[in-house]
Amino acid sequence: MPSRILKKRSLIPGQTSELTLEAPHIAAKAKPGNFVILRVCEGGERIPLTIADTDKEAGTITIVYLVLGKTTAHLETLKEGEEILDLCGPLGKDTDIHKLSGPVICVGGGTGIAAMHHIAKGHHMAGNHVIAIIGARTKDLLLFEDELKRFCPEVLVSTDDGSYGHKGLVTEILEARLKADPTIGEVVAVGPVPMMAAVARTTKPFGVHTTVSLNSIMVDGIGMCGACRVSVGGKTKFACVDGPEFDGQLVDFKELSSRLSAFKVMEQISYEEFKKSHVCKCSCR
Amino acid sequence: MSANAPADNKKVKTPRTPMPEQPAAERVKNFQEVTLGYTPEMAAIEASRCIQCKKPLCRKGCPVEIDIPGFIKQIVAGDLHEAYRVLRETNSLPAVCGRVCPQETQCEGSCILGKKGEPVAIGRLERFVADTYMASDACEQLTGDHACSLEREGLKVACIGAGPSSLTVAGYLSAQGIKVHVYEALHELGGVLVYGIPEFRLPKAIVRKEIDAMRAQGVEFHTNWVGGKTITVQDLLDQGFNAVFIGVGAGLPKFLRVPGENLIGVFSANEYLTRVNLGRAYNFPEHDTPAYTGKNVAVFGAGNVAMDAARTAKRLGAERVMIVYRRTEKEMPARLEELHHAKDEGIELMCLNAPVELVGDEKGWLKSLTVQKMMLGEPDESGRCSPIACDGEFCEIPCDMAIIAVGTGSNPLIGQSTPGLELNKWGYIVINEETGETSIPNVFAGGDIVTGAATVISAMGAGRRAAKEIARRLIG
Numbered sequence: 171m172p173s174r175i176l177k178k179r180s181l182i183p184g185q186t187s188e189l190t191l192e193a194p195h196i197a198a199k200a201k202p203g204n205f206v207i208l209r210v211c212e213g214g215e216r217i218p219l220t221i222a223d224t225d226k227e228a229g230t231i232t233i234v235y236l237v238l239g240k241t242t243a244h245l246e247t248l249k250e251g252e253e254i255l256d257l258c259g260p261l262g263k264d265t266d267i268h269k270l271s272g273p274v275i276c277v278g279g280g281t282g283i284a285a286m287h288h289i290a291k292g293h294h295m296a297g298n299h300v301i302a303i304i305g306a307r308t309k310d311l312l313l314f315e316d317e318l319k320r321f322c323p324e325v326l327v328s329t330d331d332g333s334y335g336h337k338g339l340v341t342e343i344l345e346a347r348l349k350a351d352p353t354i355g356e357v358v359a360v361g362p363v364p365m366m367a368a369v370a371r372t373t374k375p376f377g378v379h380t381t382v383s384l385n386s387i388m389v390d391g392i393g394m395c396g397a398c399r400v401s402v403g404g405k406t407k408f409a410c411v412d413g414p415e416f417d418g419q420l421v422d423f424k425e426l427s428s429r430l431s432a433f434k435v436m437e438q439i440s441y442e443e444f445k446k447s448h449v450c451k452c453s454c455r
Numbered sequence: 456m457s458a459n460a461p462a463d464n465k466k467v468k469t470p471r472t473p474m475p476e477q478p479a480a481e482r483v484k485n486f487q488e489v490t491l492g493y494t495p496e497m498a499a500i501e502a503s504r505c506i507q508c509k510k511p512l513c514r515k516g517c518p519v520e521i522d523i524p525g526f527i528k529q530i531v532a533g534d535l536h537e538a539y540r541v542l543r544e545t546n547s548l549p550a551v552c553g554r555v556c557p558q559e560t561q562c563e564g565s566c567i568l569g570k571k572g573e574p575v576a577i578g579r580l581e582r583f584v585a586d587t588y589m590a591s592d593a594c595e596q597l598t599g600d601h602a603c604s605l606e607r608e609g610l611k612v613a614c615i616g617a618g619p620s621s622l623t624v625a626g627y628l629s630a631q632g633i634k635v636h637v638y639e640a641l642h643e644l645g646g647v648l649v650y651g652i653p654e655f656r657l658p659k660a661i662v663r664k665e666i667d668a669m670r671a672q673g674v675e676f677h678t679n680w681v682g683g684k685t686i687t688v689q690d691l692l693d694q695g696f697n698a699v700f701i702g703v704g705a706g707l708p709k710f711l712r713v714p715g716e717n718l719i720g721v722f723s724a725n726e727y728l729t730r731v732n733l734g735r736a737y738n739f740p741e742h743d744t745p746a747y748t749g750k751n752v753a754v755f756g757a758g759n760v761a762m763d764a765a766r767t768a769k770r771l772g773a774e775r776v777m778i779v780y781r782r783t784e785k786e787m788p789a790r791l792e793e794l795h796h797a798k799d800e801g802i803e804l805m806c807l808n809a810p811v812e813l814v815g816d817e818k819g820w821l822k823s824l825t826v827q828k829m830m831l832g833e834p835d836e837s838g839r840c841s842p843i844a845c846d847g848e849f850c851e852i853p854c855d856m857a858i859i860a861v862g863t864g865s866n867p868l869i870g871q872s873t874p875g876l877e878l879n880k881w882g883y884i885v886i887n888e889e890t891g892e893t894s895i896p897n898v899f900a901g902g903d904i905v906t907g908a909a910t911v912i913s914a915m916g917a918g919r920r921a922a923k924e925i926a927r928r929l930i931g
């Protein structure tokens with residue numbers, strides 16, 4: 171069913187935006203860790219995006235996307251009041267959230283910070299002490315710092331260029347934090363694949379349970395096609411129904427990043443065509 | 456048997472009327488339908504071959520027991536309107552069934568004429584009648600004048616999934632004046648009929664028309680609603696639905712469990728066909744969903760799904776397409792017609808070969824395939840000869856794309872979200888064979904989610920059984 175865009179907020183102009191969508195039936199069920207699959211227009215591709223927040227009373231969900239290719243670029247052209255053709259969800263398993271004895275560290279990178287936000291909020295609601303570590307290439311690309319501060323007693327920031335917070339990688343802050351506090355109950359990481367792999371490597375010597383949220387390529391999102399399959403602990407799992415969250419120590423990240431490149435050439439073609447031809451007819455072509 | 460003895464020997468000798476089709480060299484370049492359908496003249500000739508048995512064996516061979524001699528008689532009489540009505544009495548998707556049913560093992564397999572010569576082409580006749588009548592008003596067809604205004608206040612039934620099983624339930628109950636709401640997870644209706652079976656075998660427009668006919672009859676369709684996620688069975692009961700039918704199919708693809716299966720270029724048939732059919736990837740980049748095709752494509756399995764995947768790959772430009780199968784052509788489970796069409800289109804059959812490893816390059820792309828030679832042993836529990844591996848006989852074949860079509864399993868979404876729903880050890884829903892009811896009162900199930908991957912018509916048979924029982928309970 172179509173879904174109306176109630177609010178649009180540009181987080182990083184031209185690159186990352188947040189949409190508040192009218193979707194009462196999805197909002198009613200959505201839990202941290204869930205995602206939606208949407209299709210912007212007739213002929214469009216089905217793409218998965220994490221539910222970054224919900225407002226059950228208002229009947230809305232929030233998504234945050236990074237403009238990467240054709241579909242997200244088209245999404246970026248839509249305005250408040252316009253509709254997304256298909257919105258399906260909530261999909262995926264809920265995050266396993268329970269009261270932990272120690273704090274939970276939530277690590278977010280890039281657009282992943284938005285997905286991490288919903289998980290962190292869930293942990294907060296469950297009564298856990300949440301430490302957020304977020305990172306970006308540079309200060310202007312940082313998301314959701316204020317949103318996280320609303321419920322995280324600590325929000326630690328790193329930037330690659332040192333323009334804000336710690337100069338360096340999120341894993342450096344993480345490692346220091348793990349060394350300083352042996353009571354950490356869990357680490358959650360959402361972000362680019364290399365970042366999640368690095369987080370898993372960092373936590374390994376500490377033996378802290380590490381949850382990662384995998385962004386494999388999806389088609390249906392209901393366990394029917396197997397496009398999203400990932401190797402976890404040597405077994406084939408479907409990220410859309412068995413995940414998208416898995417134990418970071420068990421994920422074959424190398425295979426995941428290789429599978430993510432499967433359609434690169436075709437996606438490039440599609441994006442180039444779009445940039446050439448898109449004179450914002452908005453219902454597509 | 457005397458009642459079934461051919462009355463007129465001349466008729467038996469009339470050969471079966473062939474179906475015109477696109478020439479193989481032509482059709483491998485497009486996605487248009489392969490078979491072209493009978494002309495009225497051809498249909499009349501073929502229909503007159505039927506000897507109108509008093510105890511028609513064909514009807515027993517049909518899972519929904521279409522009155523076959525009945526509709527054929529009307530073709531002979533020239534009353535296609537009446538022929539269509541007879542068909543629709545028991546079959547809500549005749550244009551689909553006429554195209555995809557394995558007639559050779561069902562109605563046609565039982566036809567008395569087949570004992571000495573060739574059976575009546577029942578499927579082709581069914582398709583002819585349905586196609587001819589497709590555009591006309593469904594309500595009137597089914598129930599006579601405006602009988603759909605026979606709305607029964609306050610009665611409503613929900614179906615989860617919009618494949619043939621649910622569509623049958625919806626068609627049957629709405630014709631009885633019961634309000635039906637169908638909830639489908641994908642953005643298109645029709646189940647495997649739209650995302651699995653390719654356009655060149657079953658045009659989407661046909662399925663859409665059959666669905667439009669149901670909509671005209673008052674069925675409400677909700678797409679992008681996932682049973683067990685967006686809405687649970689309990690939610691539906693709480694919302695006052697008198698009964699719920701679960702027809703979610705068996706979509707979870709099975710893999711081979713051989714090394715290299717997650718290399719790039721290795722697809723499940725479901726992914727490949729869904730990209731092409733639901734995503735219209737054959738129309739890329741006008742449509743956004745991509746799918747590429749290798750030069751040398753290996754397809755594992757030999758059922759309808761494998762044939763569809765192989766023929767699709769050929770149409771998308773593959774140079775060589777091989778069906779890699781552990782047994783021999785004789786054991787292949789595909790419909791005979793599809794197997795023949797595939798061979799005509801140049802699909803190679805590599806029988807008595809089992810894949811043992813998929814080999815990739817340093818970037819994770821598939822580059823070759825190792826197969827092991829097999830031989831046939833004693834029949835196994837499936838009644839087919841079991842394949843046995845020949846020691847040490849391996850062969851490496853260059854191959855840059857592989858499609859796995861070795862079956863599907865049950866999707867866990869409904870089971871996980873429906874406490875109290877009894878499942879068997881493979882995760883399929885357990886039902887009362889008489890009524891179609893599950894372990895939860897007034898919750899019914901049918902189709903592939905009960906039987907495992909089967910056929911369109913058996914899913915429809917299951918839908919019909921459940922619908923009859925629901926109607927009996929609700930309106931007596």
Ligand SMILES: Cc1cc2nc3c(=O)[nH]c(=O)nc-3n(C[C@H](O)[C@H](O)[C@H](O)COP(=O)(O)OP(=O)(O)OC[C@H]3O[C@@H](n4cnc5c(N)ncnc54)[C@H](O)[C@@H]3O)c2cc1C
Pocket residue numbers: 205215217218219220221234235236237238239240241242243281284285384385386387388414430431432433434437438440441
């Ligand atoms: C469960 C899940 C949740 C996600 N949540 C979010 C989210 O909240 N915000 C967000 O911005 N993105 C999210 N993604 C990634 C998002 O789905 C992709 O960015 C999107 O599919 C790109 O579509 P496109 O047509 O714009 O670009 P495409 O043309 O499809 O792709 C452009 C580039 O992105 C890469 N790519 C393609 N698909 C994916 C993918 N699924 N994941 C990562 N890279 C991909 C391609 O290799 C290509 O280089 C999520 C993915 C999954 C599986």
Ligand SMILES: Cc1cc2nc3c(=O)[nH]c(=O)nc-3n(C[C@H](O)[C@H](O)[C@H](O)COP(=O)(O)OP(=O)(O)OC[C@H]3O[C@@H](n4cnc5c(N)ncnc54)[C@H](O)[C@@H]3O)c2cc1C
Pocket residue numbers: 392555556557615616617618619620621638639640641644645646647648651652653680681682683702703704705706728759760763790866868869901902903904908909910911912914
């Ligand atoms: C490629 C292919 C070719 C085939 N060829 C033939 C053939 O030639 N002849 C023949 O007789 N049979 C054929 N079959 C088999 C036949 O299509 C199936 O047996 C039949 O479609 C089963 O019907 P169904 O109603 O049980 O389920 P399906 O057709 O599988 O429909 C189930 C529907 O439910 C939806 N769904 C799943 N989960 C949920 C959920 N949680 N909530 C809401 N909706 C959900 C699915 O998206 C789907 O639309 C073929 C199958 C395939 C895959």
Ligand code: SF4
Pocket residue numbers: 504505506507508511512513514523524565566567568575577
């Ligand atoms: S189709 Fe064959 S079995 Fe059926 S009535 Fe005609 S001749 Fe008899």
Ligand code: FES
Pocket residue numbers: 387388389390391392393394395396397398399408409410411
């Ligand atoms: S996206 Fe199809 S199985 Fe996960």
